[in-house]
Every structure is written in C-alpha cells, then in structure tokens.
Amino acid sequence: MSNSTPRLGRGRAPERVVVLGGTGFLGRNLCSALTAAGCEVTAVARRPPPVPGHRFRRFDVVAGGAAGLAGLLAEERATAVVNAAGVVWRGSDEEMTETNTALVDVLLDALALFEVSPRLIQLGTVYEYGNPAGAVDLREGTPAAPTSPYGRGKLRATEAVLARDGRAVVLRLSTAIGPGMPSESLLGSVARRLADADGPALVELPVLRGRGDFLDVRDIGDAVLAALRTPEAAGLINIGRGELTPVGDLVRRLIDVSGVTARVVTLATGGSRRTKGFEERRIVREVAGQVLGWAPRRSLTDALRTLWQDTSIERRRHA
Numbered sequence: 326m327s328n329s330t331p332r333l334g335r336g337r338a339p340e341r342v343v344v345l346g347g348t349g350f351l352g353r354n355l356c357s358a359l360t361a362a363g364c365e366v367t368a369v370a371r372r373p374p375p376v377p378g379h380r381f382r383r384f385d386v387v388a389g390g391a392a393g394l395a396g397l398l399a400e401e402r403a404t405a406v407v408n409a410a411g412v413v414w415r416g417s418d419e420e421m422t423e424t425n426t427a428l429v430d431v432l433l434d435a436l437a438l439f440e441v442s443p444r445l446i447q448l449g450t451v452y453e454y455g456n457p458a459g460a461v462d463l464r465e466g467t468p469a470a471p472t473s474p475y476g477r478g479k480l481r482a483t484e485a486v487l488a489r490d491g492r493a494v495v496l497r498l499s500t501a502i503g504p505g506m507p508s509e510s511l512l513g514s515v516a517r518r519l520a521d522a523d524g525p526a527l528v529e530l531p532v533l534r535g536r537g538d539f540l541d542v543r544d545i546g547d548a549v550l551a552a553l554r555t556p557e558a559a560g561l562i563n564i565g566r567g568e569l570t571p572v573g574d575l576v577r578r579l580i581d582v583s584g585v586t587a588r589v590v591t592l593a594t595g596g597s598r599r600t601k602g603f604e605e606r607r608i609v610r611e612v613a614g615q616v617l618g619w620a621p622r623r624s625l626t627d628a629l630r631t632l633w634q635d636t637s638i639e640r641r642r643h644a
Contacts, residue, residue: 346410358546391434425478445493452476499565502628503542504635516636526587536569541628551617565608
C-alpha cells in the first residue's frame with residue numbers, strides 16, 4: 326500500500342494526525358492540543374467520545390487487524406499516528422499486559438504495509454523503568470525492569486516500536502494530571518467525591534506514601550507537538566517535570582483548589598496496581614530539551630485547577 330499524502334513539513338501544510346485511543350483521558354486532551362496548534366486531527370477508538378468535538382472514527386484496532394487499520398490511515402491521509410491507546414486501570418493483570426502489547430503489534434504491521442508510512446509517536450510510561458537497582462535518576466539509558474502488569478505491557482510495546490520503526494518516537498511519560506482524569510485514578514476519584522458533596526465531603530484514601538513525578542496533561546500535548554515538528558527526532562525520550570512531589574500534597578492542593586470543606590480518612594488497604602513496584606525516582610528530561618526543545622510550562626496547581634473545573638462542569642451537566 327502506498328500513501329499518496331505528501332510529507333510536508335512545518336509551514337507548508339498542516340499535519341494530518343490520527344490519534345489512537347482518542348477518546349480516553351490522554352487522547353482527548355491530545356486531540357484538543359493538536360487541533361489548537363493547527364493539525365487536522367482524527368480520533369480513533371472503540372467507543373465514541375462523551376462530548377463530540379473532533380473528527381471521530383469508530384474502529385477496534387486489534388479486531389480490525391493490520392489491513393483494516395492501514396486502510397483507515399490511508400483514507401484519513403495520515404501523516405502521523407499518535408498511539409494514546411491502552412489499558413491503564415481496568416481488566417485483569419494479564420489483560421493489562423497483553424492489551425497494551427497487542428494493539429502496538431497490529432499498528433506496526435499496518436505501518437509496514439505503506440511505501441511511505443505515517444510517522445509514529447508512541448506514548449509510553451516511566452513505570453516501564455520499575456525499580457532498577459542503584460538508580461536514583463532515571464535516564465533513557467537506564468535498564469528497564471518493571472514489576473507491575475501495566476509497566477510490563479508498556480515496556481513490551483516500547484521495545485517492539487524501537488525494534489521495528491527507526492523513525493518512531495517513544496515519549497516515556499510521567500503521571501499526567503488534568504481534565505477528564507478517570508474516576509479509577511487517585512486524583513480523579515478525589516475530584517469526583519468533592520464535586521458530588523452537598524456539604525462537607527468525606528474523602529477516603531489509601532495510605533499515601535512517597536513522592537512522584539507529575540505533569541500537566543497540556544504539557545504532554547506540547548511534547549507530542551514538538552515531536553511532530555522535529556522530523557529528525559527518533560527513539561526514546563523521557564517526558565516529565567524532573568522533580569518529585571509528595572502524593573499527599575497533591576490531594577491537599579486539590580481540596581484547597583476546590584474550596585470544598587473535606588474530611589480525609591486514611592484506609593489501611595488499597596493502592597494502585599499501576600504504580601506497584603515503582604518507588605521514588607527522579608525523571609531526567611535533558612534529552613527532551615536538547616532534541617525537542619521541550620520543557621514543562623505549567624504548574625501542578627494549574628493542572629489541579631483544570632481537573633477541578635472540568636469535574637465541576639461535568640457534575641452540573643448531569644445534575
């Protein structure tokens with residue numbers, strides 16, 4: 326199969342970007358960021374978005390297969406594909422690992438059918454690193470040894486992309502914060518409890534230990550856009566703030582931003598299957614600055630404010 330769309334650079338024609346997983350938390354925010362930057366965007370997912378706002382194609386990548394996906398990309402005349410799809414919170418451990426791998430295998434097979442394929446930007450995760458012995462700072466060359474199903478599945482996907490597509494970029498992301506966070510996530514669940522409260526809110530939480538690297542989801546949109554506009558970029562690039570923030574501090578900041586009176590109760594059980602086996606490590610983002618000219622621009626308080634505003638609007642919409 327050949328792609329008749331010319332590969333035009335910045336300033337000559339807009340990128341035509343297909344975002345796989347375009348109705349999820351990352352995908353929706355990416356579609357908005359790329360559209361605002363002048364790209365022609367098509368969101369692809371198995372389910373339509375709850376609030377339409379972008380061109381949408383309903384398609385199951387794994388079930389549709391490589392030929393079906395290649396046909397869709399040709400019809401959209403895609404110059405780039407951003408893979409924001411994957412299982413983060415739902416499903417068994419085995420499903421979490423396999424689903425994050427199987428879709429990428431189909432995607433790579435589809436791109437191999439093109440004479441000149443769309444450029445691939447794969448969204449990975451810093452949880453692919455796991456807890457490498459002796460490592461304090463996590464760099465692109467740090468050996469990856471994930472212990473969670475989520476990290477293992479995403480690492481397999483990263484390895485497949487880097488082995489088969491020399492032009493692809495894998496952005497290894499720290500934890501994103503912003504509008505549309507799923508209720509299964511810690512901050513997403515806290516925001517919903519605050520928004521649902523008619524009076525003082527009761528917020529029940531697992532024990533919040535340690536610190537993590539958190540990032541405004543809009544800064545991730547900037548990183549993807551920078552990768553699109555840097556055709557010579559390829560390989561693995563860390564995307565994070567490069568600083569650690571206590572998880573409990575973020576919860577307290579979110580409560581402050583909301584203005585809701587809340588009582589926080591700590592439970593003895595619970596925790597995230599995604600973060601299992603990932604302790605405090607600083608994400609080094611020097612390569613992102615050198616290759617993409619990227620650095621985070623927004624504060625975590627700004628990220629929490631957009632999360633709260635979106636959650637409040639959603640609650641009023643369904644009241």
